[in-house]
Amino acid sequence: MEIKVIVDDITKIKTGAIIVNFFEGMERLDGDIATTDKALDGAISQLISQGEIKGKLNEITIIHSLGKLPAARVAIAGLGKQQELSQDKVRGVVAETCRLLRQKGVNSIATIAQGAGIAGISLESATQAVTEGALLGVYSFRRHITKEAEYGEIKQLTIVDADEANLPILEQGYHKGKVLAEATNLARDMVNEPANYMTPNQMAETAKRLAETYGLELSVFEREQMQELGMGALLGVTRGSRQPPKFIVLHYRGGDSTEIDVALVGKGITFDSGGISIKPSAKMDEMKGDMAGGAAVMAAISAIAQLKPKINVMAIIPATENLPSENALKPGDILTAMSGKTIEIISTDAEGRLILADALDYVRKFGAKFMIDVATLTGACVIALGKVCTGAFGNNQELIDRIIAAGTEAGELIWQMPMYDQYKEQNKSDVADIKNVGGREGGAITAAQFLSEFAGDTPWVHLDIAGTSMTDKEKNYLVKGATGVPVRTLVNLVLSLAK
Numbered sequence: 001m002e003i004k005v006i007v008d009d010i011t012k013i014k015t016g017a018i019i020v021n022f023f024e025g026m027e028r029l030d031g032d033i034a035t036t037d038k039a040l041d042g043a044i045s046q047l048i049s050q051g052e053i054k055g056k057l058n059e060i061t062i063i064h065s066l067g068k069l070p071a072a073r074v075a076i077a078g079l080g081k082q083q084e085l086s087q088d089k090v091r092g093v094v095a096e097t098c099r100l101l102r103q104k105g106v107n108s109i110a111t112i113a114q115g116a117g118i119a120g121i122s123l124e125s126a127t128q129a130v131t132e133g134a135l136l137g138v139y140s141f142r143r144h145i146t147k148e149a150e151y152g153e154i155k156q157l158t159i160v161d162a163d164e165a166n167l168p169i170l171e172q173g174y175h176k177g178k179v180l181a182e183a184t185n186l187a188r189d190m191v192n193e194p195a196n197y198m199t200p201n202q203m204a205e206t207a208k209r210l211a212e213t214y215g216l217e218l219s220v221f222e223r224e225q226m227q228e229l230g231m232g233a234l235l236g237v238t239r240g241s242r243q244p245p246k247f248i249v250l251h252y253r254g255g256d257s258t259e260i261d262v263a264l265v266g267k268g269i270t271f272d273s274g275g276i277s278i279k280p281s282a283k284m285d286e287m288k289g290d291m292a293g294g295a296a297v298m299a300a301i302s303a304i305a306q307l308k309p310k311i312n313v314m315a316i317i318p319a320t321e322n323l324p325s326e327n328a329l330k331p332g333d334i335l336t337a338m339s340g341k342t343i344e345i346i347s348t349d350a351e352g353r354l355i356l357a358d359a360l361d362y363v364r365k366f367g368a369k370f371m372i373d374v375a376t377l378t379g380a381c382v383i384a385l386g387k388v389c390t391g392a393f394g395n396n397q398e399l400i401d402r403i404i405a406a407g408t409e410a411g412e413l414i415w416q417m418p419m420y421d422q423y424k425e426q427n428k429s430d431v432a433d434i435k436n437v438g439g440r441e442g443g444a445i446t447a448a449q450f451l452s453e454f455a456g457d458t459p460w461v462h463l464d465i466a467g468t469s470m471t472d473k474e475k476n477y478l479v480k481g482a483t484g485v486p487v488r489t490l491v492n493l494v495l496s497l498a499k
């Protein structure tokens with residue numbers, strides 16, 4: 001989809017459909033919807049008085065203009081109650097409208113910056129929200145479907161403002177929205193890609209492509225370098241797989257100093273069978289998405305490279321498969337992590353914390369002011385929070401608060417979980433320094449406590465996205481499959497830290 005911003009009157013545009021808005025409880029029409037209504041000889045006001053158009057959030061009504069307007073159709077999109085509008089609701093309604101129009105065969109749409117000036121939404125954020133909603137909402141993953149799609153693509157979206165002076169603001173909002181949405185869709189593509197395509201090597205190849213395109217520095221450590229560095233925890237997980245593991249490091253340097261400001265670490269298990277502690281076969285296919293954290297940090301740093309904040313960011317993705325074989329890690333085995341800590345393996349299915357242990361320790365030694373890891377780490381987090389929000393765990397309240405705020409701005413909900421020291425007891429081992437499973441009770445928290453042992457004193461936050469990285473419902477700007485969470489949160493956070 002191509003998006004452009006132009007100065008014009010929306011009722012004068014020749015296109016497949018124009019979108020105008022109606023709010024719940026609105027007494028009288030004004031602005032663009034009033035002009036449109038007049039051109040349609042009162043068709044909109046009639047539907048309102050008959051109660052067909054109520055203005056409820058995500059209510060969409062399509063009217064054919066039958067030559068009364070240059071546009072073939074008018075879509076009246078309900079935005080709900082004025083005072084309750086948010087940037088995220090704008091994203092959602094734009095997505096729903098674009099999908100509905102696409103289904104009707106429309107391939108070009110014009111809209112205003114919906115929601116601008118309402119409930120504290122600036123023109124720039126409204127334009128950003130419209131852009132994100134459109135690009136995220138019409139996303140589909142059809143790479144492996146040979147049959148032609150039932151409907152065509154929306155080729156063009158035009159965002160219109162009648163005031164010439166607003167154009168630079170619109171362009172800024174559009175640019176930010178486009179970068180954020182495309183990065184999110186990149187992460188979705190990587191997660192939706194099956195494990196026979198998205199191997200650790202393919203993750204490294206993707207990193208290479210991004211590094212070349214956006215001018216990032218890239219190093220990829222092979223097994224030999226992992227051995228030299230003593231990454232025993234990561235190497236333990238890789239043992240069952242024939243696919244060569246990759247430890248991917250990307251750098252964005254926008255700051256003046258040489259110090260790393262933010263390190264983003266993402267779990268890159270390209271397939272999690274559980275290993276010798278093998279998972280039940282039902283829904284095991286979903287474990288192709290166990291690299292969603294790695295995809296998110298890779299996509300986030302590529303967006304950061306395009307938005308160019310004055311800050312230094314590093315992304316680290318330990319990538320490997322977790323498979324059983326005669327050479328695989330076994331329950332009862334003891335590994336020595338790069339930090340020197342020994343780990344008793346209770347379950348080979350608790351592999352995420354093992355590969356992250358060495359990645360976090362790598363960052364700790366490298367030095368970074370802030371460290372955030374993102375991982376589809378525990379089923380327990382899905383039990384605790386459902387699929388509504390990501391769990392946040394950390395050792396620094398200020399950083400946690402900033403991440404939650406960055407998530408709210410993105411419409412990616414995050415809930416903080418407790419990190420009381422008492423939970424650490426569950427990870428105590430009789431035969432090693434620590435064990436990799438602390439029992440079923442509070443499983444998401446004991447996993448985070450395990451990671452905290454390797455984060456050291458660096459201000460650190462762990463985001464458990466096991467429940468939020470995939471969705472089985474098409475709703476608002478999410479479609480079935482990968483969500484791309486928390487790419488936009490991470491970018492917002494880095495932009496806010498750069499200020």
Ligand code: BES
Pocket residue numbers: 272274290347349350351352376377378379380382437438443466467
């Ligand atoms: N990748 C899984 C966690 C997961 C579960 C992600 C469901 C997405 C959806 C992780 O590696 C895992 O297997 N965790 C175990 C830990 C247990 C063995 C302590 C789990 O949650 O069952």
Ligand code: MN
Pocket residue numbers: 272274348349350351352
């Ligand atoms: Mn696992």
Ligand code: ZN
Pocket residue numbers: 269272290349351352376377
């Ligand atoms: Zn896993």
